[in-house]
Amino acid sequence: MHCTMYQSMGAHPDEVNGIKGTRFAVWAPNAQEVCVICDRNHWKHGENHLHSSDAGVWSGFLPEVGQGDAYKFSLRGQNGEFFEKSDPYAFYSELRPKTASIVYDIENFPWQDQQWLRKRLETNWHNEPVSIYEVHLGSWKRPKDGRQFFSYRELAKELVDYVHQMGYTHIQLMPVTEHPFDGSWGYQTTGYFAPTSRFGTPHDLMYFVDYCHQAGVGVLFDWVPGHFPTDGHSLGRFDGTCLYEHADPRKGFHPDWGTYIFNYGRNEVRDFLLSSAHFWIDKYHFDGLRVDAVASMLYLDYSREEGEWVPNPSGGRENLEAIQFLKDANISLHGAYPGILTIAEESTSWGGVSHPVYNGGLGFSMKWDMGWMNDTLRYMHFDPIYRSHHQGELSFRMIYAFTENFVLPLSHDEVVHGKRSLLSQMPGDLWQQFANLRLLYGYQYTMPGKKLLFMGGELAQWTEWNHDNELDWKLIGHEKHDGIRRLIGDLNYLYRTEKSLYETDFSQEGFSWLQCDDSKNSVFAFQRNSTDDEEHVIVIANFTPVPREGYRIGVPKAGYYHEIINSDAKIYGGSNIGNAGGVYSEKISSHGKNDSITLNLPPLALLIMKPVAAPQKKIKSDTK
Structure with a gap:
């Protein structure tokens, strides 16, 4: 190897x-x-x-x-x-x-990120906040001087300053490997060692990563080892034979994407891909890889009908060569670069994707929770009057939530191909659409798992993402859209500073339901815990537009519960129904607890309550 x-x-x-x-x-x-x-x-x-x-x-x-x-x-x-x-x-x-x-000499770049890399060596991201801003560099923001794109160096300062303002811990770049077709978004890669020249030179990209690190922002790299395009100048039929791909189209051609599939059983192909994975971390200092379309690699019958695929030697549908390749990649990457992340976009129930290889897993650090994304968005699409019939669909996630180390994604895939923007997917009138979106984001940030949001989601765009245009920056200055952006900033701040919201993302001890069967009112309540038994927050979500006064929730300890987030607050564009900053508990049993609090639940809103010694001021957003 x-x-x-x-x-x-x-x-x-x-x-x-x-x-x-x-x-x-x-x-x-x-x-x-x-x-x-x-x-x-x-x-x-x-x-x-x-x-x-x-x-x-x-x-x-x-x-x-x-x-x-x-x-x-x-x-x-x-x-x-x-x-x-x-x-x-x-x-x-x-x-x-x-x-x-x-020809390009990639050596001798004057890196200034040594402090970041030293810290990364000692970081276990499982126990740290990971809030990812997914970015397509070509359409985040565009120049006004007639050029099609900003350069990596220009994007560095503007994007990193914005990410800092919004409070994210990481940027995830959609593929910046060289690719011939803009409309593939980089997922049909022809240059597995070449950053796209759309935004500048290799040293320009190094400058971008270096700038991020000096600002304390991690950078993840979207990597595509599952398939490659058929363009004549590329890898396909490289020397007149099937060199990188399988000769049999039942194994070597992807029907959905019209692309070739790598021959993972060939040593030279494995070395090529393993070297590509190491290259971006070694030479460009990326902090990890988000690996695209892992499910398509794991199954020989992925997106194929009977007779269109070839079983493995044992007669099964598992792609044994691809599985071994993924294990080898994760072992070698984590061995060579402690502190990096490898994150799988894997959409099936394959077991152990984020478990160590020595325990029978694939060795990824984390896995996207596509089930959470699908179930949650489907629930949110329902008119609130019907949500009472679907209570179990939202709570189902907690049955499997700790079987993997999950990232909760609201990615680019959710806002393309006619799906509409997240705001446009929300039901109800204008007020309800914004309230539902605030509720969705609050729910994402308080459920166990690391966070990912695609660019534009924080602006509450009306239009779905178009790679040929920049984001709808003109929405800044509009009260309701600014409210969404301010909420995301505050949620990121709270997530980074409140240990109970990140320290136990992958542990059953970090979560417990307080209320998950109140389908009549479509209310959910749960507790998030840190490793310190005394440190926790209570989360209550009302998924209907009906305010609910005097709603009692059991709490684990007596005292004053400070309302640290209310997604219905006026500063977020809400109706400002709440609890005057907090409430004291009462010695009244509820939900299996000896003490309880009585709350006014705002409509289509989420509350985060934290026990504190004395009343405090709410956190102040620095999002403008």
């Missing part, structure tokens, strides 16, 4: 006998000959041959080819046909629609 093939493969500026140039290496075991084509040889095959090794790696040194020079590999196949291919290990590529690779 080789995880650093990028050190020898691809194009590396070098000097031989005092002559500067570039050494090239490419794997093409079935080619009859391989040449480098570039401006120096007028892009003609035959002038600059590479030499083959027994392993099928073609290599050689070209003088006078260096930093910034475009190139491709020209290969002659077994039948005499010629192929012009981009470098699979290229560090940089031309801007689409051009497809050549570019």
Whole structure:
């Protein structure tokens, strides 16, 4: 298992006998000959041959080819046909629609994030707040000067300042690996070692990550090892044969996406992908990988009918080679880079995705809880008058909530392809739509699990995400939209500072229901606990537009309960029904507790109550 093939493969500026140039290496075991084509040889095959090794790696040194020079590999196949291919290990590529690779020396960037990396080594993110802002760099914000995109360096300051203001702990970049088609959002990757040139150079992306780290913000990288596009310049049929993909389309072609599937059983392909995973953390200092479409890798029959797939040697549907690859990737990554995260987007009930490999798991740090996302949004879509019939659908999640280390995602997938924006998905009149959205966000932030929200959700956009346009920044200054943004800022602040909301996200001891069967009123109440038995908060959610006065909830200890968040507060755009900052408990038994509090539950709203020694002021949002 080789995880650093990028050190020898691809194009590396070098000097031989005092002559500067570039050494090239490419794997093409079935080619009859391989040449480098570039401006120096007028892009003609035959002038600059590479030499083959027994392993099928073609290599050689070209003088006078260096930093910034475009190139491709020209290969002659077994039948005499010629192929012009981009470098699979290229560090940089031309801007689409051009497809050549570019020689780029990625070394010697002046990193200033040593303090962050030292801290990361000692961090167990399971017990820390993780609140992720998912970003598509090309459509977060766009220049007004006629350019299509901001650069990585320009985005660094503006995006990081905004993320700081909003209180997120991490940014997750949708794929910034090179890709030919904007509409794929980066998920049809052609450059597994090349950041897209849409936003600048490799050093520009390093500057972005470095800037984030100096500001105390982690950066996650969206990585796509499940499939790759069929573009002629890319990996497919690389030397005239199925080199990176399976030859049998029942194993090597993805019907949903029209893409090739990697041959995970081939050592050179495994090394290529493992090296890609290590590369982004090693050379770019990313803090972890969000791995796309893991379910499509685990099952041989994924999105296939009977007869369209090939069983494994035991007759099962599990892709044993892909499973072993994922285990190897997680073992090697966590072994080499303590403190990083690997997060699986896995949409099935596969067991142990986020369990250690030595315990039979796949070894991911965390897994997206797609069940929570689907169940919660389906419940929220119901008109409140019908929610009483679906109480169990919302509470069902807690049956499995601690079987994995879950991230609760409200990602880009929920606001595309006609699904509409989250605000537009909410039922009711204008007031109810905003109230429902505030309630949804409050519920997300108080349930066990780390948090992820796609950009624009905090603006309460009316329109669904469009990768060709920037976010609806014009909504800033509108009271109800500002209220949503202020609430997200306050929820992030509270989540980062209240241990009971993050310290036990993956432990049954961190959660207990107080009320989950009041279907008549569509009210839920639960307790979140820290590792300190005395530190906890009480969360009460009213999923109807009916205010409920005098609603009694049992509490674990006597005292004063401070209302630290009320999603119906006026500053968030609500009706300002609440409890005057807090209430004292009474010695009246309720919900199995000796003490209880009586609350006014605002409509379509969530309250967070915390026992304190004396009344305090509510937290003050710094969100503008």
